[in-house]
Amino acid sequence: MKMDSAAVEIDGSVMEGGGQILRLSAALSCITGSAIKITKIRAGRSTPGLRPQHLMGLQLVSDLCSGSLQGGTIGSTDINLTPGKIQSGNHTADTQTAGSVCLLLQVVLPCALYADAASQLCLKGGTNAEMAPQIDYTVKVFKPIVEKFGVHFDCDIKMRGYYPKGGGEVMVTVNPVKELQPVTLTERGNITKIHGRAFVAGVLPFKVKLAHRRVPFHIYSLLSPPPVTSNLSVSGVYADKVGIEAAEMLLRNIRHNGCVDEFLQDQLIIFMALAKGTSRIRTGAVTLHTQTAIHIAEQLTQAKFTITKSEDELSSNVTYIIECQGSGVVNPNL
Template sequence: MFAQKPPTFLAPVHLDGTTLEGGGQLLRLALSLSSLTQQPIHVTDIRGKRPGKVSGLKASHLAAVKWLADVTAATTEGMEVRSRELVFRPSKTGEETRSNSDRNEHVARKGDEKEEVWENIFEDDRLVRRQSHITMSSPGSILLVLQAILPYLLFSNSSNMEAQKWVVPLRVTIEGGTNVSSSPSIEYVSQVLLPMLSQKLSITPITTTLHKRGWSTGRTEIGSVTFHIEPLPRAFVLSTFSLKNRGQLAKVHVSILAPEAAARISIRDKVTAQLLAYSPEIEILFPVDEKSGSEKRLYLLLVAETSNGYRLGRDWLFDEKTRGLSTEEVGAKLVSKVMKDLKHELKHGGCVDEYMQDQLVVFQALAAGKAEVDGGIDREATLHTKTARWVAEQVVGTGFDELGRCQGLEYAVGEEFWKRRGMDLGDAITAMKELST
């Protein structure tokens, strides 16, 4: 059976896509919160601050919209590439697990021939996992799709029956780009985002299987990654968290992708020398040292790990012209930029890097109490973070104070949010705004 549908009269929250940063992050977070709370959204001028033809929905945005629309039985308007306007009306927060035969009967009864979002895997009549597949025809960022759907995967409880006493693991495979310009890489997500979620927010560790790399540089290629996720149990509420007191720099994890061994060795030597000059006592680890397959594919990620278990990362997928430059000179530019960026992060003393800061906003909004994230001394929140906070405030009514602390929703996994306090969702949002102030 399906979760009870929210009232059909709920008006969509209007979001101007040119607000603050004016990029795709605004849409991704709005979709995440809409899918969980069943609050309809209407986003106009999507990615309106992106110039010319690159504004509007890209393939990676569309992949996330389509998956969330399918899994929430949402009705949509404007769901196509380059669309600058989208209406998204979810009608359920999750579907109770059925057997494959029951599911097929439901599909036949509905006359709906489309492929189901989830495939149920059974062993000895016991449901052991659910798996889903998301494809893109271009190397759009796999990790940006994950950013949009991860809150739903964790908090929707779409894999559990009410009477079920165990949590059913999820496997989500996404095809697209793993190393894409101006997007998080699979290395950054695996070494910074996911460890921080498990170690600092107590979310069950999420693991990844990299089947093939997907590149936006050199000859474009489509890759594939599977994410192994254990959703949070029904009625679970994420505890408030306080990310403070970073501690001392203890280790640096160095990941290198370059076309040939000589180039990787050169980058490795340069990074090692500069890190030891910066902090002679640190431990240097090399989790990834891999052939990239093209002279136009050079990537470096440095992850600083502190004595209190925080991770801050800076990276660069080299995207400048290399004509007239030797491999040695290109490697030197790569190392110089990433080292400079990492030092800049460490100088502020914060517990997160600028890319991690905005990705924690959705968890602050869903948690109980006032969750806080120390971004560093005399450091203003990034434009991406300000945008994310604005979206959370508009869609679900959470508020952030001048220190970046958020009065969270105390969202219970699987809850029908619009029923809260016996009122409609619009009244609930008003109440949350009053609480946050």
């Protein structure tokens, strides 16, 4: 195969230097039809190279676009992906660990939008994992916002999976689009009510309500079936500390008066890059994850991003407008 000469080379160690570069590059390769070669994958991490959830995400995308994946082994620091035609239908990915199903969804959702019909995705692993979006965040926060681009998917949580065993299962149905619409999220509006949800997997005491001392909001405590293991003190964090951290994180993101929080901003970059037209999003400080996403999106699409400081008398911090002239990718299969 003369893949290397035509492939776009991506340095997997730049900027944030983690799995996000893999997910974005693989998704955009699949959508645009460009072959990619990613080198120095997760080079700066304590365990460099592909971990099981990264490999599963790559295999899922390769499967979805009838592609050819080279270097797809645990620990590999270099991979080549040559995409084919995006296929709708049923696709399954199982990390066989507590690896995040939400990160699997991050890589496969944009690709499934450009199929010829609806796709059913069975994703297995951790639904509520550390260092990754929670499935509740994906459904309650991410989903309503990406719907503004014209993205429509249904998410059915069959079983929750926790660290360290995983065992969660989510069924996702994704409908294809002809093209994505740009969004304007520059006016937040007034906050009228705040709700919190605390999931207790069988053995933790209901202490999360201590967060009330920091910010008044209504907490729903939801009992979840006990996980496969009794080891629930992830990193030894107490329940009341989790509540306080959640409240402080919320306050930090309310104060900048942006329309998206620090975790959503980078997840929207790929949709801004693919949409037809100009998107604008008001946010707080631009994260390294977001800067990395923009770097990859500009390498693999015709999208052009600009970030400008925004004067806002309602904000105690500087806010920014992320603007993108989208590349207007049209689904050739519809």
